[in-house]
Amino acid sequence: MATEMEAEICDALYADVGKPETEAHVHEISLVKSSCLFALKNLKKWMKPKKVHARLMTFPSTARITKEPLGVVLVISAWNYPLLLSLDPVIGAIAAGNAVVLKPSEVAPATSSLLAELLPRYVDSTCIKVVEGGVSETTALLELKWDKIFYTGNSKVGRMVMASATKHLTPVVLELGGKCPVVVDSNINLHVTAKRIAAGKWGCNNGQACIAPDFIITTESFAPKLLEALKKVLEKFYGKDPLLSEDLSRVVTPNHFNRLLDLMDDEMVSDKIVFGGQRDEQKLKIAPTIFLDVPLDSAMMKEEIFGPLLPIITVEKIHESFGLINSMTKPLAAYLFTRDSKLQKQFESTISAGGMILNDTSVHLTNPHLPFGGVGESGTGSYHGRFTFDAFSHGKAVLHRGFGGEAKARYPPYSSAKLKILKGVLAGKLGAHIQAILGFPRGK
Amino acid sequence: MGSMPEKPRHGFGSLVTGLQEVCESGITKDLAWRRSQLKGIIRLLTEKEEEMFDVLRDDLGKHRAESYRDEIGALVKSVNHTLRNLERWAAPEKVQAPLVSFPATAIVVPEPLGVVLVFSCWNLPLGLALEPLSGAIAAGNAVVVKPSEFAPATAAFLASNLPKYLDPRAVKVVLGGPEVGEQLMEHRWDKVLFTGSARTGRIILTKAAKHLTPVALELGSKCPCIIDRLDSKRDTQIAVNRIFGGKWSLCAGQACLAIDYILVEDEFAPALIEVLKSTVKRFTATPDCMARILNEKHFKRLSNYLKDRKVAASVVHGGSVNPKTLTIEPTILLNPPLDSDIMTEEIFGPILPIITVKKIEDSMKFVRSKPKPLAIYAFTRNEKLKSRIINETSSGSVTFNDAVVQYVVEGLPFGGVGQSGSGQYHGKYSFELFSNKKAVFKRSFLIEFMFRYPPWDNGKIGMLRHVFNTNYVLLLLGLIGLRR
Numbered sequence: 001m002a003t004e005m006e007a008e009i010c011d012a013l014y015a016d017v018g019k020p021e022t023e024a025h026v027h028e029i030s031l032v033k034s035s036c037l038f039a040l041k042n043l044k045k046w047m048k049p050k051k052v053h054a055r056l057m058t059f060p061s062t063a064r065i066t067k068e069p070l071g072v073v074l075v076i077s078a079w080n081y082p083l084l085l086s087l088d089p090v091i092g093a094i095a096a097g098n099a100v101v102l103k104p105s106e107v108a109p110a111t112s113s114l115l116a117e118l119l120p121r122y123v124d125s126t127c128i129k130v131v132e133g134g135v136s137e138t139t140a141l142l143e144l145k146w147d148k149i150f151y152t153g154n155s156k157v158g159r160m161v162m163a164s165a166t167k168h169l170t171p172v173v174l175e176l177g178g179k180c181p182v183v184v185d186s187n188i189n190l191h192v193t194a195k196r197i198a199a200g201k202w203g204c205n206n207g208q209a210c211i212a213p214d215f216i217i218t219t220e221s222f223a224p225k226l227l228e229a230l231k232k233v234l235e236k237f238y239g240k241d242p243l244l245s246e247d248l249s250r251v252v253t254p255n256h257f258n259r260l261l262d263l264m265d266d267e268m269v270s271d272k273i274v275f276g277g278q279r280d281e282q283k284l285k286i287a288p289t290i291f292l293d294v295p296l297d298s299a300m301m302k303e304e305i306f307g308p309l310l311p312i313i314t315v316e317k318i319h320e321s322f323g324l325i326n327s328m329t330k331p332l333a334a335y336l337f338t339r340d341s342k343l344q345k346q347f348e349s350t351i352s353a354g355g356m357i358l359n360d361t362s363v364h365l366t367n368p369h370l371p372f373g374g375v376g377e378s379g380t381g382s383y384h385g386r387f388t389f390d391a392f393s394h395g396k397a398v399l400h401r402g403f404g405g406e407a408k409a410r411y412p413p414y415s416s417a418k419l420k421i422l423k424g425v426l427a428g429k430l431g432a433h434i435q436a437i438l439g440f441p442r443g444k
Numbered sequence: 445m446g447s448m449p450e451k452p453r454h455g456f457g458s459l460v461t462g463l464q465e466v467c468e469s470g471i472t473k474d475l476a477w478r479r480s481q482l483k484g485i486i487r488l489l490t491e492k493e494e495e496m497f498d499v500l501r502d503d504l505g506k507h508r509a510e511s512y513r514d515e516i517g518a519l520v521k522s523v524n525h526t527l528r529n530l531e532r533w534a535a536p537e538k539v540q541a542p543l544v545s546f547p548a549t550a551i552v553v554p555e556p557l558g559v560v561l562v563f564s565c566w567n568l569p570l571g572l573a574l575e576p577l578s579g580a581i582a583a584g585n586a587v588v589v590k591p592s593e594f595a596p597a598t599a600a601f602l603a604s605n606l607p608k609y610l611d612p613r614a615v616k617v618v619l620g621g622p623e624v625g626e627q628l629m630e631h632r633w634d635k636v637l638f639t640g641s642a643r644t645g646r647i648i649l650t651k652a653a654k655h656l657t658p659v660a661l662e663l664g665s666k667c668p669c670i671i672d673r674l675d676s677k678r679d680t681q682i683a684v685n686r687i688f689g690g691k692w693s694l695c696a697g698q699a700c701l702a703i704d705y706i707l708v709e710d711e712f713a714p715a716l717i718e719v720l721k722s723t724v725k726r727f728t729a730t731p732d733c734m735a736r737i738l739n740e741k742h743f744k745r746l747s748n749y750l751k752d753r754k755v756a757a758s759v760v761h762g763g764s765v766n767p768k769t770l771t772i773e774p775t776i777l778l779n780p781p782l783d784s785d786i787m788t789e790e791i792f793g794p795i796l797p798i799i800t801v802k803k804i805e806d807s808m809k810f811v812r813s814k815p816k817p818l819a820i821y822a823f824t825r826n827e828k829l830k831s832r833i834i835n836e837t838s839s840g841s842v843t844f845n846d847a848v849v850q851y852v853v854e855g856l857p858f859g860g861v862g863q864s865g866s867g868q869y870h871g872k873y874s875f876e877l878f879s880n881k882k883a884v885f886k887r888s889f890l891i892e893f894m895f896r897y898p899p900w901d902n903g904k905i906g907m908l909r910h911v912f913n914t915n916y917v918l919l920l921l922g923l924i925g926l927r928r
Contacts, residue, residue, distance in 0.1 A: 022900035022908070030912035052855035057521075058846075063853050068838055070861070147862065155656060162653035166646050169661065171866035176656075189889035199897055237898040247898040326468070339889070348884060349473075352555055355883035363885065369539035370550050370883035375557070376634065380658040382881070395868065397841035397856035398834055399849070403682050403825075410689055412733035414509035422509060426517035426852075 001122040002032045002087075008118075009083060012110035016082060017205060018250030018284070027204065028083040031366065035088050038368045038385055039095045046095070046389045054399070056433055057425055061401045067393040069097030071147035076138065076161070078152040079107035079252055080208045085175075086115055089150045090128070092388025098148075099127040103141060105153075106134040107252060139164075146170050148392060152210075154304075155377055173381030173391050176374055177304045178331035179214040182361065183321045183347065185338035186222040193337045193359075194229035198237060200335075200361025202288045206249040207308040208256075211333045211355075211362050214305050217321040220314040223292065227312065231275055234288050242287040243280050250284045251307060257284050260307040264289065268298040269311075276308075296324075318343065322350045330354075330376035335361050354378050407436035417441040459616065460631045463559045463586040466614050473556055473584045475534060481581045481610050482527050485574060488609040489520050492601075496570060499597035503569060504695060505736035505771075514694065515571040518852050522575060525854045525871055526582045533582070533875045541885070544893075544911050544919070549886045554879040556584030558634035563625065563648070565639040566738060567698045569595035572662075573602055576637045577615070579874020585635075586614040590628060592640075593621045594738060626651065633657045635878055639700075642863065660867025660877055663860055664790045665817035665840075666704040669847065670807045670833065672824030673712045683823040683845070684719045688727055690821065690847025692774045696735040697794040698742070700818050700864075701848050704790060705797040707807035713800045717776065720796075721761050724774045737770045737793065746772055746793040749786040758797075804829065808836050816840075816862035821847045840864055893923075 002009070009029060013019040019028075047067055054063035073093050077086035086104050093100045102119070104112035116130040131137060142149070142164035151161045152175040165172050182197060201213045218226055238245040251257040261279065264270065269291055276289030291311040294300050300311055315321055318338075325334065334353040338344060344358050354374040355364050365372050365384065373382025383391050409421040421440055424432020471477055489496070496516055497508040534554055541550040560580045564573035573589050580587045589606070591599035603617040618624060622644070629636075629648055632655035638648050639662040652659045669687060674680045690703045697703075708716055728734060737743045747765050750756055755777065756763070762775035777797040780786055786797060801807050804824075811820060818840040822833050830844055840860040843850045850856055851870075859868030869877045895907035910919040 020898075020900060022898070022905050025905055026908050026912075030908065034912050052853070054853055054855070058849050058853055061846075061853075063850075063856050065857065066834060071838075159653050159656060162656065163650060166649040166653060169642060169645060169649070169663070169863060169866070174656065192889045192892050195892070195897055203898060239899070245899070247900050344886070348553065352558075352880060353882060354880075355885070358884070358886040359889060360885070360887040363545065363887070364550075364883055367539075367541060367545075367550055367883075367885065369541075370885065371552060371881055372883065375880040375882075377656060380656070394838065394861040395857055396834075396839065396861070397850055397853075397858070399841070399843040399846070399853060399856065400830070401844060401846040401849070403679050403845060406682050406685065410513070410693075411685055412507070412509075412693060412727045413730040414507050414733055419509045419512060422513050423517060426513070426521050428521070 001118055002029050002036070005114075005118055008114060009111075012114045013083065015110040016108040017080065017208070017252050018248075019205065020247045020249065022247070023203070023205065023249065028081055031084050032087045032091070035091050035368070035384075039091055039389070042386065043095055046386055049398070056428060056430070058399070058401060059433065059437075060405055061399055063400070064398045065395045066398050067096070067389075068396050070392055070394055072099045072101070073148040073150065073392055074101050074103065074141060074146045076103045076149070076151045076153070077105050079105035080205050080210075082108035082111035083115075085152045086111075089152075089383060089388060092383060093150070093392040094123075094128065096389050096392035098392050100129070101141070102128070102130045103138060104130065104132065106132070143167070148172070150383075150391070151175065158379070173373070173383065174379045175210070175381075175383075176332070176377065176379040177210045177306065178374065178378040179304050179328060180211055180331045180333045180335065181321070181325050181328075182213040182216045182335040182337070183318065183325075184216055184218040184222070184226055185318050185336070185340060185343060186219060187339045188337045188359075190225060190229045191233075194226070194233040196360050197337075198230065198233045198288075201310055202234070202237070202248065202308055204362055206251070206286070207310075208249065208252060208306050209362070211365060212306075213310070213335060213361050214331075215301065216310065216312045217315060217324060218312060219318055220316060223312055223314045227274060227290065227292070230290060234275070238288065241278075242276070243278050243283070243285050248285065248288075248308075251286055252284075254284065256307070257281065257286070260286055260305075260309065263300045263303075263305065263307075264309060266299055269294040269300050272311075319346070322346070325351055330374070330378055332374045332378040333357065333362075333364070352376075354382070405437045406439070408439045409436050409441065415441065456618070456628055456631060459588065459618070460559060460633075463588070463614065463616070467556065467558050467586050471611075472581070472586050472614050475530065477611070478530060478581055478584060479527065481615070482523050482530070482578060484609040485523050485578055486520060488605060489516055489523075492605060495601060499601045500570065502597040503595040504567070504738065505732075506695065507732055507735075510693060510695070510735065515568055519571060519574050519578070521852060522854060522871065523578050526578055526875070529872065530582055533872055534584075536884070542914070543916060544914075545887060547888050547890060551884050553882045553884050554583070554875070555882050557878055557880050558585060560585045560587050560635040560637070560878055561628060561633045562587060562589045563636070563638040563640060564589065564591045566592035566594035567695045567700075569598035570602075572639045576869060576874065579869055580635075580637075580878045581615070583875050583878035585878055588616045588618055588628070590618050590620070590625060593619070631655070635660070637867070637869070637877070638662065645865075660859070660869070661865040662700065662867070663818075663863065663865040664700050664792065665860065665864035666790050666814055667701065667817045667819045667821065668807070668811050668814075669703040669706045669821040670804065670811075670823070671706055671708040671712070671716060672804050672822070672826055672829060673709055674823065674825075679825070680715065680719050681723070684716070684723045686823075686846050687720070688723055691796055692724070692727070692734055692794050694848060696737065696772070697796075698735070698738060698792050699848075701851060702792075703796070703821055703847055704817075705787070705799060707799050707801055707804075707810060709804050710800045710802060713778065713798060717760055717778065717798065720776055724761065724776075728774060734771070734774070734794070737772060739770070740767075742793070743767060743770050743772070746791075746795065749784075749791070749795060750775070752784050752786070755780045755784050755786055805832070808833060811837050816860070816864055818860045818864040819843060819850070838862070
């Protein structure tokens with residue numbers, strides 16, 4: 001489907017969010033394909049029961065963990081990567097042996113109807129279904145009993161999903177958002193850093209991505225250099241008038257467009273613009289816009305931006321950035337650019353996040369060996385590669401015992417002699433085991 | 445026996461923020477601190493053994509052998525296992541990084557979640573508090589334990605002793621009833637582990653949703669025991685011994701893992717019942733070998749099962765109850781009505797229904813007709829039947845030819861599925877339950893590919909296709925042509 005319907009998919013993604021063809025290929029179609037291929041390649045390995053060391057205490061016995069499907073699962077997708085965030089979880093759910101209902105986001109209607117039309121043609125539609133719709137359909141779906149619910153979106157709706165799941169005690173995976181910080185040290189390759197930040201921010205759906213860099217923290221002294229480098233890179237990527245560039249996604253809906261305008265034009269920050277600011281209401285486009293030193297209590301610094309606005313916050317010493325990040329809720333991803341290995345180590349041990357990248361942005365989600373997910377406000381549970389398979393499986397513990405090795409000491413009537421043997425058995429003492437198996441204590 | 449003063453009714457805000465500060469200071473993350481705490485638990489279990497036997501007998505009438513086997517001893521074994529493996533579990537794990545990102549390293553780093561809350565249950569009041577506590581500490585968290593108010597002696601014991609053996613800055617005990625539990629849940633926790641009933645589990649989950657607090661639920665279920673026709677007398681006796689051990693020996697059947705009911709072929713049932721009766725007589729020769737029923741409320745609940753006329757008619761052994769001592773003798777039923785309360789609710793007591801089927805294979809359909817249980821037990825030598833049971837039923841765990849012992853196999857995860865719960869723990873699984881596995885991807889500035897960046901053109905899209913198809917040969921050829 002991803003191969004044959006490439007053109008249609010690109011068209012739908014362009015219609016929904018104005019996604020440039022390259023992003024459609026790189027961030028959605030190719031990732032869906034490689035996710036499928038990875039699952040196909042590893043399925044047998046993932047499904048294989050895992051042998052577990054059964055200790056002396058239950059000798060003779062063998063222990064295993066068997067993966068089994070959870071049953072019927074619900075995947076609720078998001079609008080910014082409407083193909084990928086629908087199919088990636090579905091691929092894992094199928095790999096784990098479940099029946100799936102997919103509810104694509106209504107905010108990306110072209111992709112939603114494309115999936116509803118195409119999926120039944122390519123997969124077994126008795127087990128894999130697409131349900132389209134908005135708030136009322138989603139609410140109705142959430143009333144039903146599912147064996148797992150997988151939700152990608154914002155934390156407000158995430159709370160509602162979790163609350164609905166309570167009724168049937170349904171476990172959930174929540175892939176939410178947050179403010180992904182980028183700490184930029186002065187000990188870096190400036191040009192490469194600027195490119196990678198720009199690619200992760202504006203090259204990812206024009207900032208409308210859960211792992212897009214939300215804001216930058218750098219030192220007062222380094223900020224001007226970083227700003228110049230970013231300006232240069234932006235001009236190279238999008239030309240002198242970014243609103244005319246075909247390589248920038250538009251803002252998804254008028255609602256979000258107005259939300260971003262409110263953030264930009266907020267009088268607390270409007271005088272802090274140092275680059276960009278152009279907007280086109282007709283085309284729903286906002287140019288890459290950079291702010292310098294907006295107040296930490298401005299709306300822009302309190303909510304997830306999810307758009308092409310990039311605040312740069314300056315600190316005196318780079319270590320101060322850690323305290324600032326820890327004062328906020330745990331993000332889905334945190335980024336650090338530096339060659340200083342001591343700073344890297346500190347970052348790794350001090351900052352808690354779903355994932356972190358050193359000297360790049362966003363790319364960790366393409367590594368299927370790394371778990372992708374949030375922590376705290378940025379979500380619960382993780383997926384990608386084997387982790388998706390595990391998210392939709394139950395690891396059933398299976399213990400095989402035989403009728404040999406009967407230990408009388410286990411049973412009443414209890415006595416201090418029996419207790420002594422039990423203590424030895426639990427402490428792993430071989431002598432006690434032998435006594436137990438031989439039926440000690442003798443007599444009563 | 446001193447106990448902590450009950451917290452003021454207006455909430456636990458300062459408790460939670462205090463613990464958050466402790467976490468941020470890094471104390472709980474330090475591996476040496478974690479080891480010292482785990483060793484503290486071992487010391488508590490060793491030095492206060494007699495007192496523990498006393499409180500468990502006060503709360504539940506448990507014999508010291510049962511208390512040692514199911515709680516104290518199991519804990520010592522588990523905590524020692526954690527101590528032996530702590531460094532390994534806490535170490536970052538290297539994973540593969542795709543060649544195209546060379547040079548790069550990808551690792552998964554386990555880190556503490558922060559401040560966690562453990563709700564214990566009354567039937568294994570020590571074990572269900574200290575087992576999760578040890579896992580949470582091993583993972584580097586600060587912990588609040590809320591013991592069940594229905595086992596007050598054990599709760600008071602924990603409140604007065606945990607501060608003496610563990611670091612009171614980071615490990616706290618909060619006493620109280622359901623209102624206290626609800627007040628605690630008004631706050632945001634980095635993780636909550638709840639052991640108890642589905643009804644209370646739902647209340648916990650509802651409050652957790654407001655803060656996106658992740659919750660692991662260890663709930664109850666009707667654990668079936670499938671007994672195949674066993675040809676040898678020895679096998680039957682051993683099976684019955686183990687059934688006894690998995691039912692009446694386990695807090696008088698008041699355990700989530702206890703055998704709830706038996707499924708057996710019509711023809712084999714009489715032989716089984718004979719051996720059950722004689723074994724019950726032998727094993728209950730002395731009066732203090734079985735725990736008592738927790739309290740009047742549960743005693744009434746269990747007695748009421750037997751008051752149902754049709755259920756009473758199905759009693760083949762036992763049935764007598766003593767409201768003064770809150771004891772019910774081991775009671776065996778043969779084919780009570782399937783729609784009776786005793787066959788639709790989790791029994792959690794010393795009554796054992798036996799349901800007969802025509803062929804033993806029919807038992808799987810019966811099991812599937814009920815919500816997924818925490819454990820399925822089966823006594824059989826038939827390998828085909830074993831495979832079918834594993835593949836055709838779903839449960840937290842399956843144990844063949846024994847009952848409950850899976851609890852002490854550290855390598856096996858313990859937890860339910862569906863209505864019996866979500867989230868698994870014990871051993872390494874406890875560590876993971878209370879950790880955040882942070883993905884860390886390290887790149888260098890060394891190699892930079894131009895096709896990553898706009899402005900886009902077909903050439904770049906072509907190169908990207910090669911990357912995703914991991915077609916490094918074509919990629920290399922393209923690079924030689926394209927590289928600026």
